[in-house]
Amino acid sequence: MxxxxxxxxxxxxxxxxxxxxxxxxxxxxxxxxxxxxxxxxxxxxxxxxxxxxxxxxxxxxxxxxxxxxxxxxxxxxxxxxxxxxxxxxxxxxxxxxxxxxxxxxxxxxxxxxxxxxxxxxxxxxxxxxxxxxxxxxxxxxxxxxxxxxxxxxxxxxxxxxxxxxxxxxxxxxTGLDALRLTVSDDYCHPVLTWVGNSRLILLTAHRRENSGEPFKRIFQAVLHLTQTFPDVKIIYPMHRNPKIRKLAIEILGESSQIKLMEPMNPYDFQNIMARSYLILTDSGGIQEEAPSLGKPVLVMRDTTERPEGVKAGTLKLTGTEETAIYNSACELLKDTKAYQRMARAVNPYGxxxxxxxxxxxxxxxx
Structure with a gap:
């Protein structure tokens, strides 16, 4: 039966x-x-x-x-x-x-x-x-x-x-199984044309406990990065939460180096993640997916339920303080050896x- x-x-x-x-x-x-x-x-x-x-x-x-x-x-x-x-x-x-x-x-x-x-x-x-x-x-x-x-x-x-x-x-x-079904070598998207030869940072931020001041600090750190690195472009698929959107538009909306977008379907998101230089996130699943693509991940949270990635060196916890996020991202954008250590670390998630x-x-x- x-x-x-x-x-x-x-x-x-x-x-x-x-x-x-x-x-x-x-x-x-x-x-x-x-x-x-x-x-x-x-x-x-x-x-x-x-x-x-x-x-x-x-x-x-x-x-x-x-x-x-x-x-x-x-x-x-x-x-x-x-x-x-x-x-x-x-x-x-x-x-x-x-x-x-x-x-x-x-x-x-x-x-x-x-x-x-x-x-x-x-x-x-x-x-x-x-x-x-x-x-x-x-x-x-x-x-x-x-x-x-x-x-x-x-x-x-x-x-x-x-x-x-x-x-x-x-x-x-199972999130890594999804990547096998979605990531394609011949993928193209208009936003990648906008990125051009710049280094792409993919930002995701939606976590409930980051509401209010933490989101403000996260967005200010991101804006500061664009002011320091003219060769960086940032894509932020905004969460549908209206409070998060309002704050993102207020702080990030005027920057020519930042593209605020609607949420992406998994095919687009995971292919763009595969073409990113660096990931800034407060998400969970991305902590597993990005390392399998060789992408360093800065986790904008105080804790993670995925400590294996931190131990392996694929993830780094930054917290939500503006200076800590900015400094951690600067290190990876300036120091090739530090970047390669994270990008080449073995993904422990399967x-x-x-x-x-x-x-x-x-x-x-x-």
Whole structure:
């Protein structure tokens, strides 16, 4: 009898990392797959689904204007329950640290449906950084029956928390699988024509705990870089949060070296990342993806749940102080040896075949 597996996700980052797994699971005759999206991110989610050719079986469509964590939580629990009761899956896969992942896992726990956690074991052990993601992933870890950890360190942390070692599988990170499907040698885009022969810095900034003054300091550091390095161009795909956009336009909007853009689909974003010189980010997944492309990453946060990258030398934590961000970027822009040390460091997050490993485990061991 086929195993009934449901995959639940709802944000753009989840979709980028779960769509390759969906495509792999669809190849397996042993698996009867159902895809349910929550729509926690709506437009950005469907851009990713379209790019990967994934059509969900269910869309519970929870997104509302100016939604809060209360809205997300209650709407997912209410709308996911009938889907789970109708499908009765043998296992539900959730990903990472989103509110969708937490709420879907909680709904499954209430209905006594087994849970598989993809990208399990990431930790900062600081519930306020990142917020609410650290809570979400620890809570999913408490509820999950099977843990697909991207690294040995993530597995070690799960074992230290009391998870059963025989229910933890080290697979690598599925985000690297997405790069294999998207990055192309013959890619072109008008923004790359604008960049020309300049060194491209790709900026992403959206983290909830960086709201207010931290974002202001980040943007001021970025502006300072353009004033110091005339051969640098910066692309910032702005988050849809209106407060972030307003601040970005106020501080960065007049610079001829900065291009403020709408959010990109994963194909464009990952190909532009592959052509960047340096990445400045407060994101999570980019900390895994950029090093596999040989791109140094400055992480504009005080903590990271991906310490393997810091240890390996592919990432550097700068915090959100303007001077620290500026000085760290200046070093990489001025010092070729420092740049090459980061660019050539070995990526600890896998080889781009995590989805195959997860599918093999689901078919043969569970």
């Amino acid at each position: 086929n195993k009934k597996i449901m995959v639940v996700f709802g944000t753009r980052p989840e979709a980028i990392k779960m769509c390759p797994l969906v495509l792999e699971l669809k190849k397996r005759k042993e698996i009867q797959l159902t895809v349910c999206v929550t729509g926690q991110h709506k437009e950005m989610l469907y851009e990713v689904l379209e790019r990967f050719g994934v059509v969900p079986d269910y869309d519970i469509d929870i997104m509302i204007p100016n939604q809060t964590l209360f809205d997300i939580t209650t709407r997912i629990l209410e709308r996911l329950r009938p889907v789970l009761e109708e499908e009765q899956p043998d296992l539900v896969l959730v990903h990472g640290d989103t509110s969708t992942a937490f709420c879907a896992a909680l709904a499954c726990f209430y209905l006594q449906i087994p849970i598989g956690h993809v990208e399990a074991g990431l930790r900062t052990y600081n519930m306020k950084s990142p917020y609410p993601e650290e809570f979400n992933r620890q809570a999913v870890g408490l509820l999950a029956d099977i843990h697909f950890a991207p690294t040995e360190q993530a597995k070690h942390q799960l074992v230290a928390e009391g998870k059963k070692p025989d229910r933890i599988y080290v697979t690598g990170n 080889d781009g075949y995590a989805c195959q490993r997860i599918a093999d485990i689901l078919c043969n061991e569970i």
